[in-house]
Amino acid sequence: MTPEQRHLNEFFELLRFPSISTDSRHKGDVEDCARWLADKLKEMGLATEIHPTAGHPVVVAKNDHRPDRRTVLIYGHYDVQPVDPLDLWKSPPFEPEVRDGMVWARGSTDNKGQHFAHILGVEETLRANDGDLPVNLIFLLEGEEEIGSPNLPGFLREHAEDLACDVVAVSDTGMVARGVPTMTYGLRGISCVEFVLRGPATDLHSGVYGGAVANPAMVAAQMAASLHDADGRVTIEGFYDKVQPLADWEREQWSKVADGEASTQAETGVPALFGEKGYSSLERRWARPTAEINGIGAGYQGEGSKTVIPSESMVKVSFRVVPDQDPQEIIKMARAHFEAICPEGVTMDFEEGHYGPAYVMDPFSDFGKAAQTALKKTFNADPVLIREGGSIPIIQSFKDILGVDTLMLGLALPDCQIHAPNENFAVENFEAGIRMNGALLEELGN
Amino acid sequence: MTPEQRHLNEFFELLRFPSISTDSRHKGDVEDCARWLADKLKEMGLATEIHPTAGHPVVVAKNDHRPDRRTVLIYGHYDVQPVDPLDLWKSPPFEPEVRDGMVWARGSTDNKGQHFAHILGVEETLRANDGDLPVNLIFLLEGEEEIGSPNLPGFLREHAEDLACDVVAVSDTGMVARGVPTMTYGLRGISCVEFVLRGPATDLHSGVYGGAVANPAMVAAQMAASLHDADGRVTIEGFYDKVQPLADWEREQWSKVADGEASTQAETGVPALFGEKGYSSLERRWARPTAEINGIGAGYQGEGSKTVIPSESMVKVSFRVVPDQDPQEIIKMARAHFEAICPEGVTMDFEEGHYGPAYVMDPFSDFGKAAQTALKKTFNADPVLIREGGSIPIIQSFKDILGVDTLMLGLALPDCQIHAPNENFAVENFEAGIRMNGALLEELGN
Numbered sequence: 001m002t003p004e005q006r007h008l009n010e011f012f013e014l015l016r017f018p019s020i021s022t023d024s025r026h027k028g029d030v031e032d033c034a035r036w037l038a039d040k041l042k043e044m045g046l047a048t049e050i051h052p053t054a055g056h057p058v059v060v061a062k063n064d065h066r067p068d069r070r071t072v073l074i075y076g077h078y079d080v081q082p083v084d085p086l087d088l089w090k091s092p093p094f095e096p097e098v099r100d101g102m103v104w105a106r107g108s109t110d111n112k113g114q115h116f117a118h119i120l121g122v123e124e125t126l127r128a129n130d131g132d133l134p135v136n137l138i139f140l141l142e143g144e145e146e147i148g149s150p151n152l153p154g155f156l157r158e159h160a161e162d163l164a165c166d167v168v169a170v171s172d173t174g175m176v177a178r179g180v181p182t183m184t185y186g187l188r189g190i191s192c193v194e195f196v197l198r199g200p201a202t203d204l205h206s207g208v209y210g211g212a213v214a215n216p217a218m219v220a221a222q223m224a225a226s227l228h229d230a231d232g233r234v235t236i237e238g239f240y241d242k243v244q245p246l247a248d249w250e251r252e253q254w255s256k257v258a259d260g261e262a263s264t265q266a267e268t269g270v271p272a273l274f275g276e277k278g279y280s281s282l283e284r285r286w287a288r289p290t291a292e293i294n295g296i297g298a299g300y301q302g303e304g305s306k307t308v309i310p311s312e313s314m315v316k317v318s319f320r321v322v323p324d325q326d327p328q329e330i331i332k333m334a335r336a337h338f339e340a341i342c343p344e345g346v347t348m349d350f351e352e353g354h355y356g357p358a359y360v361m362d363p364f365s366d367f368g369k370a371a372q373t374a375l376k377k378t379f380n381a382d383p384v385l386i387r388e389g390g391s392i393p394i395i396q397s398f399k400d401i402l403g404v405d406t407l408m409l410g411l412a413l414p415d416c417q418i419h420a421p422n423e424n425f426a427v428e429n430f431e432a433g434i435r436m437n438g439a440l441l442e443e444l445g446n
Numbered sequence: 447m448t449p450e451q452r453h454l455n456e457f458f459e460l461l462r463f464p465s466i467s468t469d470s471r472h473k474g475d476v477e478d479c480a481r482w483l484a485d486k487l488k489e490m491g492l493a494t495e496i497h498p499t500a501g502h503p504v505v506v507a508k509n510d511h512r513p514d515r516r517t518v519l520i521y522g523h524y525d526v527q528p529v530d531p532l533d534l535w536k537s538p539p540f541e542p543e544v545r546d547g548m549v550w551a552r553g554s555t556d557n558k559g560q561h562f563a564h565i566l567g568v569e570e571t572l573r574a575n576d577g578d579l580p581v582n583l584i585f586l587l588e589g590e591e592e593i594g595s596p597n598l599p600g601f602l603r604e605h606a607e608d609l610a611c612d613v614v615a616v617s618d619t620g621m622v623a624r625g626v627p628t629m630t631y632g633l634r635g636i637s638c639v640e641f642v643l644r645g646p647a648t649d650l651h652s653g654v655y656g657g658a659v660a661n662p663a664m665v666a667a668q669m670a671a672s673l674h675d676a677d678g679r680v681t682i683e684g685f686y687d688k689v690q691p692l693a694d695w696e697r698e699q700w701s702k703v704a705d706g707e708a709s710t711q712a713e714t715g716v717p718a719l720f721g722e723k724g725y726s727s728l729e730r731r732w733a734r735p736t737a738e739i740n741g742i743g744a745g746y747q748g749e750g751s752k753t754v755i756p757s758e759s760m761v762k763v764s765f766r767v768v769p770d771q772d773p774q775e776i777i778k779m780a781r782a783h784f785e786a787i788c789p790e791g792v793t794m795d796f797e798e799g800h801y802g803p804a805y806v807m808d809p810f811s812d813f814g815k816a817a818q819t820a821l822k823k824t825f826n827a828d829p830v831l832i833r834e835g836g837s838i839p840i841i842q843s844f845k846d847i848l849g850v851d852t853l854m855l856g857l858a859l860p861d862c863q864i865h866a867p868n869e870n871f872a873v874e875n876f877e878a879g880i881r882m883n884g885a886l887l888e889e890l891g892n
Contacts (some may be wrong), residue, residue, distance in 0.1 A: 188653060190653065190753070192751045192753070194751070199714075199716050199717070200714045200715055200716050201714065201715025201716075202715070204714055205835075205836060206736075206738045206740060206764055206766070207634060207636065207766060207834075207835045207836030207837055208731065208834070208835045208836050209710070209713075209714055209731060209835065210731070210736040210738045210764075210766050210835060211678075211721050211722065211730040211731055211734050211735075211736035211738075211766065211835070212710050212714075212719060212720075212721045212727040212728075212730040212731045213710070213714050213716045213719060213720060213721070214716065214718075214720035215738050215739055217670075217738075217739035217740070217741065217742050218670065218671070218673070218674065218738070218739045220667070220742065221666070221667040221668075221670035221671045221739060221742060222667075222670075222671040222674075224663075224664065224667035224668075224671075225664070225667045225668040225670075225671035225672075226671075227664070228664065228668075232657075264655070264658050264659070267655075268645075268646045268647065268650055268655055268658075268659050269646055269647025269648070270645050270646050270647075270659045270660065270791055270792075271645070271790060271791065271792065271793050272660070272789075272790040272791045273658060273659060273791070274658075274659060274660035274789065274790075274791035275657050275658045275659070276657060281658040282658075284657040284658040285654065285655060285656070285657055285658045288657050289657075290652075290656040290657035292652045292656045292657075292661050292663075292664070292753075292755055293661055293663035293664045293667060293744070293745065294652060294663070294745050294746055294751065294752060294753055294754055294755075294756075295663065295744065295745035295746040295747045295752070295754075295756075296663050296666065296667060296742060296743065296744050296745065296747075296759070297742065297743045297744075297747035298739070298741065298742050298743075299739065299740050299741035299742065299762070300740055300741040300762060301741045301742075301743040301760060301762075305638045305640070305740065305762060305764065305799050305800065306740060306741070306762075307636070307638070307738075307740055307764045308740055308741075309738055309740075310740075310741075313742070314747060315667075316745070316746060316747075316751060316752075318652055318656075318751065318753045320652070320653060320656050320657065343718075343720065344717060344718040344720075345716055345717065345718050345719070345720035346716075346717065347717055353751050354751065388653075388654070389651075389653045389654045389655065389656060389657070390651060390653025390654050391653055420648075
């Protein structure tokens, strides 16, 4: 059996666990998956422990640590998203198979394929180096990422000493294109708010009362619409005050990323792009703050017509925040904005939601340069330095609790279908991940 | 037994039929109700026929018509609204009882009580006049009003000759307050539209793509919000061009209706009133055109947050139109308005909905004055002349097909709870209705 075949066989074993963390019926599967990983890590000679939590277990594995070496923590998650709607899958989500050079299975990219490549990379290095590694290594594998990692920050705090490290490495982000090594050095943060507007005591007949009362559906629309001007800028007072402008090198790097306008349009399927004037699509997605309506609702939404003035309406808004915006301050600004414009014809019940800051590290730090070199060696191409638009709260927890930066060396391709039917992972990226781990540990060990 | 007791006993028999027209399980009950009414009218000596339709039957009854008399058609409907939620009723909806001077039952006000008062009024007149009436009378009682009278216009066209008349009388509108005789001489019309906006091919992660695409939820809010200016005026170009201004006598009459501002606020329960500047609440409700959002929806509307950019959104809008607006033209104007502002980041699927013109008659015509006199005699008070804000399509059908005006002499009190649990009808209004019928036929016969 070739090493590649052996790697795939083991990967398939891991993929067969339906470790859906959000579904309590799969609690046993999640545990079985953790045990399988722990057995694998033990077999590789690592000191491995399964830590129960209030939810699903955390697996921690280490080699023998020596004080003269850097300590690298590799994070991954072995839980997966649900698989509905099942009938859209071309092959069953937990019966992995290779077609067209891709592994098709739930969790293949997110995140089993990416962290298991690291595990196999470590195994190869251990085998080639008589059981030694160039760094002190910690594997930290959780089973609750897809439900928001509710127990991980507590776990980090409780085991902060045991998990002390110089840097974290995670492969859970994307590559801008096949064959283009990609390092993500920044993420947007988030601030969520929502409000309910109440007007009439009950739904009213829009013939009998229409024109004489503020319609909560209309007020919701007006208040939501107030968030943007015609150029796509957020109108909340002070919203942009602390935003750090993009550096020249960032704009230059990103302008070289394979056509960001075309790819954004292709990936989203929109009839035309739209966004803040003066910025490219990638700049808008990765480095500019936003206000988005995630939900709005009032009145009759079924077929046909029902001529009511609804008694209430709701709006959910999330802001993506960038360095150096303060996400709690953004929530306060949003509250002040909506309170100032809420008309007296309705009452507003405003709720402050969850939030988290943006994250950014210096890709030209020693660690950043080591990661860039590892990527270049693995893919034989200069890495692209990007940010991503989403939030990864756990990255912020590593910064806040362990005090270290995270190298995000993602292997996900744009069409990998994570969280959707027909999730897939390129076999070449799986193998590249194994090699990348070796190169990364070598660079970080220097 | 007093006549009043006899009237109530028969009324209760009529109320016991659960003649819910929208519910096919009650088809037999609707038919039984029609037969009961036909039997009653026959017993009174009227030539009565039950006409089957594609839906529920129409009952037509006539006295002997003489060419030297005016012909009056009295319209009513014997079908009722559903009764859900049943547990909110203080007494069972089809077991009528009198409490606090009110008859409590589904259909008591809408419309069994009001048309049955006319029937009993005719019976009293026939009894007092040796079987004669001062007019040629036609009773037209339908069983499909609560489902939009789908078969009545066709029935009117088919039997136009048989139903030819000089004027129609209907008691299916409201009194402004207990003891205040009220004649409704105008109704607003309606124009409905709706549109769906489609942007991304699927719901997008608002972190990954937020800021780079037009968000259909936001565009829906912006397009809905575009309908009004800050003063509550509709912004659609040409919307007010054909609107007839209120006459001085109308504004004066309505300003005397027991405090319209207070009653509108009390009935609706809004924290504050709002509407087009320069008009009172009653003027806004009865004589000014409106644009109302009846439904708006997009994205995640459940508990908590889901940070999506929804792939689509929907908005339902209805306009109340007034003399001399053309409801079809208003739909065209709305389409043009939305098409002009729909941004290129979304595609719009616009649907033209149902429509009907406003109705107004001259309350100082011969028929109008006869109705006013009948009301004054019945209630010993000067009648108030009002319009209402809702639409009654059948009134327009009488105008269009039979070519006659309708006298709307409603007996419904503001707190009668039609279409809701605990519908009720004041016993005093039931008796007043019986007397009013006599006075009306006498006046019209002069």
